[in-house]
Amino acid sequence: MLETFNFRVIVEYLPLYGKCFLATLWLSALSLMGAILVGIIACAMRLSSSRIASRSAGAYIESIRSTPLLAQLYFFYFGLPSLGIMLPEWLTGVIALTLNSGAYYAEIIRSGIQAIHFGQIEAGIASGLSYFQRMRHIILPQALGMTVRPMLGQAIVLVKDSSLLSLISIVELTRAGQTLTSERFMPTEGFLTTAVFYLVIYYMLKAFSNWSEKRLIFQEAY
Amino acid sequence: MWGFYFHELMRSLPFFLKGVWMTVAVSGLSLIAGTVVGFICGILRTRRNKIIRAIIGAWVDVIRGTPFLVQIFIVFFILPEFGIELKAFPAAVIALSNLTASFICEIVASGILSVPKGQREAATASGLSQYQQLRYIVLPQAMRTIMPPLVGQYVLLIKDSSVVSAIGVVDITRVGWLTVQRIPEGIMVFGLVGLLYFAICYPLINLSSYLEKRMTVMTVKL
Numbered sequence: 001m002l003e004t005f006n007f008r009v010i011v012e013y014l015p016l017y018g019k020c021f022l023a024t025l026w027l028s029a030l031s032l033m034g035a036i037l038v039g040i041i042a043c044a045m046r047l048s049s050s051r052i053a054s055r056s057a058g059a060y061i062e063s064i065r066s067t068p069l070l071a072q073l074y075f076f077y078f079g080l081p082s083l084g085i086m087l088p089e090w091l092t093g094v095i096a097l098t099l100n101s102g103a104y105y106a107e108i109i110r111s112g113i114q115a116i117h118f119g120q121i122e123a124g125i126a127s128g129l130s131y132f133q134r135m136r137h138i139i140l141p142q143a144l145g146m147t148v149r150p151m152l153g154q155a156i157v158l159v160k161d162s163s164l165l166s167l168i169s170i171v172e173l174t175r176a177g178q179t180l181t182s183e184r185f186m187p188t189e190g191f192l193t194t195a196v197f198y199l200v201i202y203y204m205l206k207a208f209s210n211w212s213e214k215r216l217i218f219q220e221a222y
Numbered sequence: 223m224w225g226f227y228f229h230e231l232m233r234s235l236p237f238f239l240k241g242v243w244m245t246v247a248v249s250g251l252s253l254i255a256g257t258v259v260g261f262i263c264g265i266l267r268t269r270r271n272k273i274i275r276a277i278i279g280a281w282v283d284v285i286r287g288t289p290f291l292v293q294i295f296i297v298f299f300i301l302p303e304f305g306i307e308l309k310a311f312p313a314a315v316i317a318l319s320n321l322t323a324s325f326i327c328e329i330v331a332s333g334i335l336s337v338p339k340g341q342r343e344a345a346t347a348s349g350l351s352q353y354q355q356l357r358y359i360v361l362p363q364a365m366r367t368i369m370p371p372l373v374g375q376y377v378l379l380i381k382d383s384s385v386v387s388a389i390g391v392v393d394i395t396r397v398g399w400l401t402v403q404r405i406p407e408g409i410m411v412f413g414l415v416g417l418l419y420f421a422i423c424y425p426l427i428n429l430s431s432y433l434e435k436r437m438t439v440m441t442v443k444l
Contacts, residue, residue, distance in 0.1 A: 066377070066423035067416040068384035070395050075416065078408025156286075163289035167388055174291055187299030195288045195296065202287030 006186060010193050013180055020176040021197050027094060027172060028159045034098035035158065036151075039105025044135070046110060057106070064103035069161050072096050077168045093165040101158045108150045112143035152209040159201050173197050227407045231414065234401055241397030242418055248393060249383045251315045253376060256322025263323060264330025265356065278327065285324035290385050293317050298389045314386035322379050329375060333368035334360055370434035377426045381419070394418050 010017075045057035064072070073096040080087060087095075116139060124134040144151075166174035173194050180190030267278045285293070294317040301308055308316070337360050345355040387396035398415035402408055 062424070062427075063416070063420065066427055067419045068381035068395065070384040070387065071398065071412055071415045071419060074395070074399060074402070075408060075412035078402045078406075079412060080408070082406060082408050160287075160289040163291045164385065166291070174289065174295075177292065177295065181295075181299060187295065188303055191292055191295045191300065195284075195292050198289060198292065199284065199287045202283075206287075 006189055009180070009184055009186055010189050013176070013193075016179065017173070017176050017193060017197060020171060020173045023170075024159065024162055024172040024197075025201070027090065027097070027165065027170070028155075028162050031094050031097035031101060031162070032155055032158055034094065035101035035105050035154075038098055038102030039109055040140075042102060042106035043109040043113065046106060047113065061103045061106055064100055065107075069096070069100050070164055070167070072100055073164055073168060089168055089170050090165075093162075093168060093170050097158065097162060097165070100161070101154060104154050104157075105151065108147050108154060109143055111150075112147035113139055115146055116142050148212050149209055152205055152212070156202060156205050159205070160198065163198070224407070224410075227405050227410060230405050231401070231407075231410060234405075237401070238394065238397050238414065238418065241392060241394040242422075244391060245380070245383055245393040245419075245422070248311070248314050248318060248386060248391065249376075249380045252318035252322055252383070253379055255315070255319035256326055256379065257372075259319065259323035260326025261330050263327035264334065267327060267331040268334045282324045282327055285321060290317070290321055290382050291388060293321065294386060294389055310386075310390045313389060314383075314391045318379065318383060318386065321382060322375065325375050325378070326372065329368055329371045330364070333364035333366075336367045337363045366437045370430055370437060373426060373430040373433060377423050377430065380423055380426070384419070 042057045042060060045053040046061065048054055073093065076092050076096045077089075080092060120138055120142075121134060124138045129137065162172060163174040165172055166178060169175075177187075177190040177194035180193075181187045184190075263278050263281075266274050269275070294314065297317040297320075298308065298310070298313040301313070341359055341363065342355060345359040350359065383393060384395040387393050387399065390396070392400075394415050398411050402411045405411055
């Protein structure tokens with residue numbers, strides 16, 4: 001099929017791909033920031049001594065982790081309007097992605113926090129640090145440092161998951177491939193180009209992950 | 223109104239059960255095919271042949287770096303251009319098996335590499351053939367490392383199977399999508415969809431963490 005592979009169409013559609021590439025980056029970055037925030041809050045609730053907070057965070061994490069993102073996305077896409085909440089599609093998509101990845105981030109951060117020796121927290125209490133000071137100066141710096149690699153792994157998953165937003169008619173990379181397919185009937189050119197753009201993001205994040213790991217090990221040795 | 227819609231939803235329950243059956247069929251077939259191919263590739267990856275290792279490595283990277291939605295579009299829309307017409311169901315099984323195989327390949331390879339080298343050397347010294355070494359010495363020990371993430375991967379497989387609804391396979395998600403056109407209560411309809419996925423995935427998630435705990439205790443005892 002390569003002999004009929006039409007590069008001219010790809011060049012013609014390159015502006016669209018560029019726009020969609022930026023849209024994917026932007027949607028993912030927004031969801032990523034939200035997800036890390038949600039993850040930190042959910043994790044703090046999960047590990048708190050209050051039973052209600054711990055239970056509700058647990059229910060949130062478990063229910064997200066055992067249902068597919070697509071079902072969650074449709075849940076918000078079809079569910080919010082029936083509650084009378086009208087949001088633009090991209091916001092619905094970002095909310096679904098944020099809540100989905102937030103649960104995974106909560107688990108990642110929890111594993112990081114639980115890897116911290118309990119003596120450190122006790123030392124913090126003994127030094128008279130408040131809960132927020134302990135979090136800010138003792139627990140989070142170590143937990144976040146330890147979890148950089150799984151967090152970047154989840155970021156890669158998030159970027160890939162953002163492709164599902166095309167199913168609720170948000171314009172992003174996968175949608176660009178669908179556009180080329182429906183306008184010119186060239187699925188090969190359309191979806192392979194989309195795949196290449198995703199691979200660019202993947203390799204960038206992977207390189208960053210490898211780099212950060214080396215750097216963190218260096219800091220530890222230092 | 224809610225009562226009426228609830229009644230309607232209960233009446234379409236058989237339709238949902240058909241969706242459950244489809245999800246189980248797609249994931250079950252992909253699970254078997256993905257596990258077999260994944261184990262073969264994982265074993266080949268730990269061999270000394272550099273070319274095979276590089277090919278498998280590149281394949282894993284490409285599959286990991288692109289969203290499953292794009293992969294399924296490629297299988298469904300591009301293979302026909304090469305003369306391979308596929309219905310939605312086989313296309314879904316092929317794409318999902320391919321995805322699962324690439325992840326299981328990594329799990330198996332890291333499991334095999336976690337077996338101490340001395341074990342293999344001792345097996346060679348005892349005159350066991352390559353196949354016997356693998357069958358009786360390496361794999362049984364590697365299974366301890368492989369099992370927990372393998373079950374976790376099966377959960378991911380079931381969740382990812384929701385994406386095949388995009389090419390028209392009538393699985394649970396697709397049934398929800400079709401139902402919501404008739405019963406405009408997104409929260410209720412996709413709540414039920416989520417519940418059905420939860421019923422399938424939650425026991426598997428618990429099995430995974432149970433295995434993880436048990437396998438860790440076993441390692442400590444050794």
